[in-house]
Amino acid sequence: xxxxxxxxxxxxxxxxxxxxxxxxxxxxxxxxxxxxxxxxxxxxxxxxxxxxxxxxxxxxxxxxxxxxxxxxxxxxxxxxxxxxxxxxxxxxxxxxxxxxxxxxxxxxxxxxxxxxxxxxxxxxxxxxxxxxxxxxxxxxxxxxxxxxxxxxxxxxxxxxxxxxxxxxxxxxxxxxxxxxxxxxxxxxxxxxxxxxxxxxxxxxxxxxxxxxxxxxxxxxxxxxxxxxxxxxxxxxxxxxxxxxxxxxxxxxxxxxxxxxxxxxxxxxxxxxxxxxxxxxxxxxxxxxxxxxxxxxxxxxxxxxxxxxxxxxxxxxxxxxxxxxxxxxxxxxxxxxxxxxxxxxxxxxxxxxxxxxxxxxxxxxxxxxxxxxxxxxxxxxxxxxxxxxxxxxxxxxxxxxxxxxxxxxxxxxxxxxxxxxxxxxxxxxxxxxxxxxxxxxxxxxxxxxxxxxxxxxxxxxxxxxxxxxxxxxxxxxxxxxxxxxxxxxxxxxxxx
Numbered sequence: 492x493x494x495x496x497x498x499x500x501x502x503x504x505x506x507x508x509x510x511x512x513x514x515x516x517x518x519x520x521x522x523x524x525x526x527x528x529x530x531x532x533x534x535x536x537x538x539x540x541x542x543x544x545x546x547x548x549x550x551x552x553x554x555x556x557x558x559x560x561x562x563x564x565x566x567x568x569x570x571x572x573x574x575x576x577x578x579x580x581x582x583x584x585x586x587x588x589x590x591x592x593x594x595x596x597x598x599x600x601x602x603x604x605x606x607x608x609x610x611x612x613x614x615x616x617x618x619x620x621x622x623x624x625x626x627x628x629x630x631x632x633x634x635x636x637x638x639x640x641x642x643x644x645x646x647x648x649x650x651x652x653x654x655x656x657x658x659x660x661x662x663x664x665x666x667x668x669x670x671x672x673x674x675x676x677x678x679x680x681x682x683x684x685x686x687x688x689x690x691x692x693x694x695x696x697x698x699x700x701x702x703x704x705x706x707x708x709x710x711x712x713x714x715x716x717x718x719x720x721x722x723x724x725x726x727x728x729x730x731x732x733x734x735x736x737x738x739x740x741x742x743x744x745x746x747x748x749x750x751x752x753x754x755x756x757x758x759x760x761x762x763x764x765x766x767x768x769x770x771x772x773x774x775x776x777x778x779x780x781x782x783x784x785x786x787x788x789x790x791x792x793x794x795x796x797x798x799x800x801x802x803x804x805x806x807x808x809x810x811x812x813x814x815x816x817x818x819x820x821x822x823x824x825x826x827x828x829x830x831x832x833x834x835x836x837x838x839x840x841x842x843x844x845x846x847x848x849x850x851x852x853x854x855x856x857x858x859x860x861x862x863x864x865x866x867x868x869x870x871x872x873x874x875x876x877x878x879x880x881x882x883x884x885x886x887x888x889x890x891x892x893x894x895x896x897x898x899x900x901x902x903x904x905x906x907x908x909x910x911x912x913x914x915x916x917x918x919x920x921x922x923x924x925x926x927x928x929x930x931x932x933x934x935x936x937x938x939x940x941x942x943x944x945x946x947x948x949x950x951x952x953x954x955x956x957x958x959x960x961x962x963x964x965x966x967x968x969x970x971x972x973x974x975x976x977x978x979x980x981x982x983x984x985x986x
Contacts, residue, residue, distance in 0.1 A: 492625070494618050494644045494665060496657045497600075501526055503560065504647055506600040508552075510565040510587055514572040515545035520605050523566070529558045534566060546570060547579065548586045548963075552594075561600070565591065569606075577608065577616040578898040584617050585624025585964025588641065592625040597642045604649030611653075611660030617646050618661050619898075622668035623964035623971075628679040663794065667897075667978050670790035671971035677782040678957065678969025682758035682775040687725075687806035690755055690778065691733040694785050694804070701792035704738035716849075718805075719822040720830070720841035725807035727762055727815025732807035734846075735781070737788045741985060742797045748984055749798065750855035751788070751977055752846045754839045754862035755781025755806035762809045762835030763817050776969055777839070779956035780861035781806055787977035794978070796985035803850055805842040809835070821919045825849065826941055831919040839864050840923060840937045847941040857886055858947045859980070860938065861973045867930030868904070869954030876900040877955045877972060880935035883946035890948045890976070893983050897975035898964075901950065904931055911936050950976075 501509060501522045511523045519527065519538060527534040530553060537543040543551060549568035555561060567587045570579055584601065591599055601621075603613045621644050648657055677685060677693065691707045698705035710731045713722055718734065725732035735755075755778035760766060766774065781804040788802040816822070820832045822841065826848040830841065839862050850858050868878040879901040881887035887903065894901045910932045913925030921940060925933030935949050955972040958965055 492622060492641055492644060494621065494646065494661065496614050496646045496648060496654060496661050498650060498652060498654055499647050501602050501647065504600045504645065505560045506598045506645060507561065507596045508563045508565050508591055508599045509559070509561040510567055510591075510599060510601045512569050512583070512602065512606065513543065513545040513566055514569050514575070517545065517572060522602065522605065526559060526564060530555060530564065544568065547583055550587060550590050575607070577612055580606065580608070580613070580616045581620040581898055582963030584620030588621040588625040588644070589961060592639045592641050595639055599641060599643070600645040600647055602647045604647060604652070610648055610657040613648065613660070614646055614657040615660035615664035618664035619668040620964045622665065623671055623966070626672050626675060626966050628676065628968060666790050666793050667975050670786040670978065671974045673789070674779070674782040674786040674971035674974050675966070675969040677786070678776050678779050678971070680775070682808070685757050685775065685778065686730045687733040687755070687757055687808065688731065690757060690781065690785070690804070690806050691735050694735045694737060697785060697789045698737060701789050703788060703792050704740070706736040708734035708736070716825055717823065718825045718845040720824050720845040721805045721807055723816045723820070723822040724756070724809050724838040724841050727812045728808035728810040730757070730808045732805070735785070735804040735806060737785065737802035739788055739791050739800045741795060742799060744799060747799050747801050747853055747855045748857065749800045749981065750803060750850035750853070750858045751784045751800065752803045752843060752850055752858060752860040753780035753782070753784030754778070754843055754860070754864065755804050756809050756839055756842070757806060759809045759836075759838065760811055762815050762838060763811050764834045764836040765811055766836060773957055776957040777863050778806065779863050779952060779969065779972065783861050783971065783973045783977060786971070787974045790974075790978050791981045794982060796982045798981055798985040800981055801850065801853060801855060803846045805846045807842060809838045824941070828921060828940065829919040831916040831922040833922050833924045837923045837934070840934055843938055844941040847938060851943050851945055855945060858942055858945055859890060859950065859977065860947070861950045861952060861977070863953045863956045864951045865931045865934050865953055868951040871904070871931065872902065872954050874954050874958050876902045878931050878951035879903045880906055880932070880949040880951070881947065882939055882942065886946040887948050889983065890980060893980035894976040897979045899973065899976050904935070906932055906936050906939065
């Protein structure tokens with residue numbers, strides 16, 4: 492999709508479709524009235540009859556019958572004006588782009604000239620909505636592969652807009668949206684084609700194309716490092732585990748300002764503690780945290796903020812076999828701590844424990860881990876929000892601020908000391924599950940055991956990583972959750 496910013500009045504724009512926004516409960520804009528006059532006043536009539544409400548997601552498509560330089564005029568709702576902001580625009584443009592792509596329009600223009608946002612924010616937000624909202628995973632379709640692909644989007648601004656600023660916003664928005672869509676591609680791949688080796692190969696290619704540093708540790712190297720968590724989870728699979736480390740150096744220092752740690756279970760059967768068969772196919776998405784870290788690192792390398800970041804992705808499958816770990820086994824982690832296994836389906840925290848310890852040993856000043864960690868978190872929030880946990884309120888506030896700017900929701904859950912008692916083991920330092928209640932919190936407390944005193948935030952994206960329906964710029968399937976947040980946090984940290 493080619494996207495560009497133009498300065499042009501709506502009446503002179505040429506395209507298959509010209510999309511004009513309208514707020515709920517407000518009159519038509521001057522520009523829309525001008526266009527409507529050439530169409531016989533049908534929009535004004537619809538507005539008077541309250542058929543055109545302007546609610547978010549609302550779309551009216553009118554054939555211009557040659558009365559305008561465009562084939563169709565699309566009127567799309569932005570919702571209430573007093574609640575309007577960047578995320579509302581992103582959602583509305585996402586709905587618009589998806590609807591128009593399904594109708595096989597190839598060239599669309601979106602009028603943004605009168606909206607109350609700075610030119611760079613308008614462009615950055617709208618391009619994100621267009622790219623993310625129209626995303627579809629088409630790789631395995633054998634027919635109709637190109638149907639519904641928008642070739643060109645023009646973002647039209649008013650005469651007084653700062654076109655240079657808008658162009659910079661367009662570049663930023665496109666980089667972020669492409670990273671999100673790249674993460675979606677990784678998540679949506681069948682696990683047979685997204686093994687730990689495949690994921691490591693993707694990371695290596697990304698590093699080569701963006702200038703990131705990259706190290707891939709193999710099974711024998713993990714054994715040398717004593718990473719019992721990664722090795723233990725992976726030992727039931729014929730696919731060898733990989734430990735991926737990406738480095739971005741944005742300032743002249745050996746310090747690591749941020750470490751991003753992403754869980755990458757490329758398929759999670761549950762191991763010996765086998766999951767129910769219902770919807771197990773979705774467990775190809777259990778590497779969503781790792782996908783988020785890898786693709787966000789690629790975007791950060793393109794944006795070039797003055798900050799040093801390390802991305803760490805332990806990658807393995809969790810499979811049942813005669814070689815798999817069993818409930819009751821004890822693993823020794825890279826930190827030296829021992830872990831009693833009560834459920835082999837609580838495997839993500841085991842590989843993250845080794846990765847968090849690695850981040851600390853490398854001297855990371857602050858750590859964010861991202862993981863589809865617990866069904867408990869998805870039962871609390873559904874798909875609307877990710878769970879947040881921390882050992883440092885100041886750092887947590889920075890992560891939440893970045894998420895809000897990125898249009899993503901995080902809500903903090905508690906790590907009470909009473910929950911810590913639930914993961915005490917009778918035979919080892921700690922056990923990997925705390926029981927039937929407070930599962931998201933006990934999982935977070937397990938991870939906290941491996942970050943020492945480093946400021947740390949854990950994001951549980953179990954409910955937000957894989958969606959069952961389209962909504963705004965979020966689409967069915969892999970969502971790319973947290974990618975935009977990680978990118979924004981990197982930029983904010985540099986500032």
